Amino acid sequence: MKEDRFLLAILAGIGLLVLAALGLFFMRQQGQDYGPEDSPEGVLRNYIFALENEDYARAYSYLYEAANKPDFDQFQRAFLNQRLDTANAAVQIGEARRNNGEAIVPLVIIHPGSGPFSEGYRETVNGQLRQNAEGKWQISSLPYPLWEWNWYTPATSEPAKPLP
């Protein structure tokens, strides 16, 4: 193998890549923190980061004030009982498109594979934010697993009709 320089180069390259990946992983883990909230992207990032850190009160504070907003207990329960499981997703946040106090932010949600020999999948979706009266950006809609489908939808209170 000593004479097979190509193979040696491949092995050295693999070694370097592994070191780089591990270095980056631990560096990023220590270096991540909340950022500024003056843009839709920044608000979204902090919301997801708060969920990652299980800081649900802070995450809840980023939700838009409107009719049928879930109360904090309802919000927190969705994550605690893993109806919304953010442990199995990473999110890449794209550049927001703004229009009259509303913003659409493209998101790529990365789901991991089920084992060492399978690749995960990624989906491109959108998040929506609105500016409140004070000009702060707040989240009005996000995809699963960052948001539950029935938040902000009116609860049906009509009793079920009996069968004829």
Place this chain on the structure above:
Amino acid sequence: MPTIRRLYLYAVSFVSLETVLWGAIGLLRSIFAGEEIGGSVSRLAGALSLILVGIPVFLLHWLLAQRGAARDAQDRSARLRAVFLYGTLLATLVAAAQNLLALIARSLTLALGADAWQAFLGGSQSLADNLVAVFLNAVIAAYIYTVLRGDWQASPQGDDFLETRRLYNYLWMLYSLALVVFGSQQLLNSLFSLAGAVGGMGRVLIANGISMLLVGTPIWVFTWTLIQRSLFEPPEALSTLRLVILYGLTLAGAITVLGASGTLAYQILRFLLGEDMPAATLLSRVGSPFSLALPFGVVWLYYRRALDAGIRTLTLTGPEATPAELQAAELRAASLRRVYHYVLSLLGLGATFMGLHLLLTFLIDSLVGGQAVFGSALRDNLAASLAALVVGLPLWLLAWRPLLREAALPGEMGDHARRSTLRKGYLFLVLFVAVIGLMFSAGAVLFQLLSALLGDPPPDLLAGTLRLVEVMLLFALLLGYHWQTLRADNRLAERALARAHAQFPVLVLAPDNGEFANHLVVALQREAAELPVAAHLYSQGAPDETLSAARAVILPGELLAKPSEAMRLWLQGFNGARLVVPTSAPGWHWIFGSGRTLTAGANRAARAVRHLAEGEEVPPPREASPWMELVYIFAALFAAQLLLGVVGLTMSLLTR
């Protein structure tokens, strides 16, 4: 008895015998099921109808088959009869073993405090159900055994009985080995299950494991000892079936260990990279892959040793073997061992490629994913990539490096390694995958860039394009490395072959018209340009001493049909290879190749000379029709599909 009639008699006998047998089992079961309420009439009627229809059909056909076997020794020794007898023996004894297994599994499940339905087999059956099935299957097996013993005492002609018995023994060995391996797996898994969780699952696993081991171990010990003892008989030791089964077991063990170790490493790496995982969760996650890896690892190591011993036996030479015979045996052993290394190398390469791809995707996601939030998914991706590399890279290096070393050897051994069909197949398969992968990934990159240029950029253009470029580069690396290996092989092979061809002078004995000599010289030059070729007109008498030093002589059929005395004596005394091109000779008919043109005959002779010059045997003429080749191709495709199914099933077990 014609084969088709024999097939009909034995097929009907088998089906009707099984009908009667299971009808009788149903009948006895309904008699013993005294406490059941309802359904007894239909059970009884069903069982009776099976017996009443089955018995006359069976007796009619079986007695006809027995009469034929008693009259004719060829009938008694026929493969179909052997398949029927050993097949029925297998069907009845496996059914008895399965019922015994159900009985033990259910009893143990109950004894350990779980419910009967939780037993993996026969959860809804009763003791009487199993005992009846064991007893009646054993009775039929005993009858078939006495028939078989009678046939063996009459010394069956040919190898049909011998080969069927061999297959029967190996099938038992595989069945019992599966029980032993999965029994051990269940027991090992139960240890992790008991340590990591609360609940009755561990008890069920223990019951399943012990019952499989109780039934499987004695059968495996008995059949494997029987097989090992039979190796004193040369047909058993040299059988292809043995080699195929040993290879299959070794590779199945290796593939399962690879998959299970990958999953094991993945779970441990997730834990090491900081996933919040309680000890109980970690134990339950590593339990399943560990419990698979350990017994399959033992299977791998044990049968690898048996395979090595088998290859040594297959290539054994006598004490008075010549150096050429010894070398031929060594080459044969090396080519048999090569299969194992190439399969493992391909698996290791695939896992390494996947690991590298996941690792680079992780780096791209982390570095250029916009304002990426570092979720757990990325940690899982990193763990998956490292796990695939931890398992795949050592496996690839361990399997590939001996192959590289072998191909770099000087001399005959290196030549054979470089020219082996397996090596070429491996290299071209990897090149094919790499070129196709490169083509598609390059197309995808171009599509991304063109879409952006034409005003419709994808949402994550930079990261998406980089991911595709990464795949493209990996395929390029795969292509570059294997292309370089192939070129190095070709350079060395061409040099060695040119040397071998130059040391193999060929003499063409030609009639007076120059056509024969011209065709041969042109064909030989085209096949191997370095071959020294001389032509001699046999009408001028026997070749002189210089020409007689040739290593091979090619002559037309007409000379062989009517040689002069001088030529006859010369041909008899010639030490090299004699190759005859079937040209027409009055009053002579060549069974093969008589209708071919002189050009076709010359080309075939030139190919034969090349094989001889390269130290190989001349391949026999192909007699198979193109339709048969098509059948083989479809059979291979079907086998590949089956193999993929098995691999998929194993992977689903691992990732469950």
